[in-house]
Amino acid sequence: MVFRSQGGLLSLAILLLALCTPYSYAIRTYENEIKSAVFLSPKFVLGPGSVLDKHFYNVDFRIGHVALKSFTAEVIDEAGNLVPLHETYIHHWTIARYHQSKSVTHTETVTHIPDPYGIEIGNSAEIPAGYEEKWWNNVHAIDNRGVEDKLGCTECRCKCNLYNVTKDEYGQPLKPEYIGDFHCCHDGTQCRIREGFEGPRRSLYLRYTVKWVDRDRIVVPLKIYILDVTDNMKKSSGSSGKNPEHDCQIEYQVKPCSAAGRNDSGYTHVKRTSISIPYGGYVIYGVGHQHAGGIGTALYGEDGRVICSSVPIYGEGEEAGNEASYIVGMSTCYPQPGSVKINDGEVLTLESNCSSTKRNTGVMGVMYLYIAEQLPQSNRLSHSSFLW
Template identity: 50%
Template sequence: MSAATRSLAFSVAIALSVIYACDTEAVVTLENRLKSKVFLSPKITLHPGSVSNKFYYDVEFPKGHIAIKSFNAEVVDEAGDPVSLQETYLHHWVAVRYYYRKGVKNIKYNANLGFQQSNFILAGNDGICDNGLPQFFGLGSETRKTSTDVPDPYGIEVGNPLKVPDGYEERWMFNIHAIDTRGAVDAMGCTECRCDLYNVTVDAYGRPLKPDYVGGLYCCYDGTQCKVKNGVESVERNVYLKYTVKWVDWSDSIVPVKVYIFDVTDTWQHTGIHDCLIEYDVEKSTTGVATNDFTSTRRSSGILPIDGDVVYGVAHQHSGGIGSALYGKDGRVICSSKPIYGQGKSAGDEAGYIVGMSTCYPKPGSVRIVKGEALTLESNYSSEKSHTGVMGLFYILVADSSSNFNAPVQIHEESKVPTVWGVAVLGLAVCAAVLVGYQRRKQNEDGYLSIAT
């Protein structure tokens, strides 16, 4: 056998082995232990002006005792192409862990399930809100250009069998809130859920809205319709949340981090209860022209229940946001996060929309929070015009100071693929196409059933 023939045979063998790996749990990078897999949510059917805000239970997620290293997402169409925020606005998506009783009929979608049923145990993050915001991962329009990488040697621990209650198994669910603004009379008004554009007077449960409630989540619930221009054809289309999870198998070398979410609407400093209201309004400034200042600032405070080192931080804001920061008791900046606004029309660069948020990656051990320390969250919005239903959340990952800092795990970088692996890369592409096709067929055959509203 000639050298050229041996080389070709070797390359084909590599490609076949990669394609065979399509049936395994994930595609593993070549130079480290980092695993990665792309998933698709159930299909989301929209037409111009429509709103989908559903809960999807038992979504696909990596199995086993693992450490999550990143969780990225975006909205794509049936061809797998990114969808512009100027057509489908991703208000938010959140991924929530829960435990479900074994042997009970599998639930895929049920808006009325709730978190208190005996078959369902919510396994949320570590706080600090006493209600709401239980997610481990979640962003909104900024999802495409916001880093979610967890730096080495840290990881978000999931799938630990010792923490799963007897008779239950760990699962994951999504809440995906998408607003179709094709042909909208006021696209930005639709994304801010202005009640007059949705022509609603009651919330999702039929309760009358308060007279002073002019916009927010209570007006753009699942099945509502934002006003579109006369003559706009009602063309349906299906979109998906494409999410990419990267992880490593759990080992003693990984330092676990806890997920904390702060909310600028938290009432704790006034009531002693972390009642997070999630959204608020920004009034148009009446003095901005005279003072040349159109900044609306809101603050709240909270207490971290552990001593820990901050290893990551990022804010979540809506259009109109101009930045947010988390401060320590002494006024030091723990993390400052600013929005990235789009400038054009392509997906990921939509003018007027927040397409990313800056993140913080402190040097390990350089930003420490003391147990019981009062932290201040500040959220700034432009008040040049009014905004309804805005949010001011702040995510931080904290490594408990009692954690053992052992040897570092894999370097969290993309692998450098030698030329000899070229055919293998082609195999990976084929594998990805097969996976996407299989997932879509599977969802069409035994997809998630919606409940009429």
């Protein structure tokens, strides 16, 4: 899957960047001009073992024509307390903009975009006549309190009667050999609870913090690409390659590897796919997205060069943001601006590595890229760089 946007999808526990200057550039920073706001999603209610996958439309996210610099999100209870992943597991969250007719009513990942770049939103020139810009929020959460198998619940395993689901979210029967992924843990499903466990239903919110600078500042806009290792990309018939057809499965399964079947990578399952980006540019930021069992993702250029390598950060405690056995963040890529360029139509190789010591379902291998079509105009100096 390739998603391209000038300001659209801000996703999944992931948005971005820190400053690194090449060539001794003189770059203005906006540290004293950054504004911020905190928003709450609509309330959602979960009981032990229950699953929510809701789409909220027209959510509160109106900050005008600006350039986003940072976007983070976390789950809180009604008292404003952070909720750890071992209690409420966020499978994913997404926020995106959409245009509606006026007549119709991971927490440790670095998320700062370096100056002078930003993600432009709220540009009235991009909104079709008769429409207005609104925001949509999707939250997919699994309540892990009291469940028999926390990993099995978060990996959405249909088998072993954890979910006992036989149909997907559209009412279509699942294949007999289907073991599990997000089709097993759709909205309203229930993961099996330990016998005798009782726990209250509770109200939760997704709290997201946004930072931005006003768009009248000189900001270089970024494009967003989301690459999926399950994408079986095909060139459209008669296509020049600018509009290929994508077939993303989103998640995949990893079978356990026996000692006899151990490969050169040890007990590691390696999945690769080739994807072309129609319109390239300079990579400003990159980060992977994986679930438990993930070992890392990497993106390679057509000539084999490493564009970005991102490895998971696993928690070691009980507190929110450091939950043991859960991926609480991913390492990020901040190449010197101008040092990593993807050419128009270049065929890239995305690689996802996952442990195969045991079966894993609901495995993901995604890479997010923020790309600038051109570098900021600046004066090249003969010695050290400076900021003002």
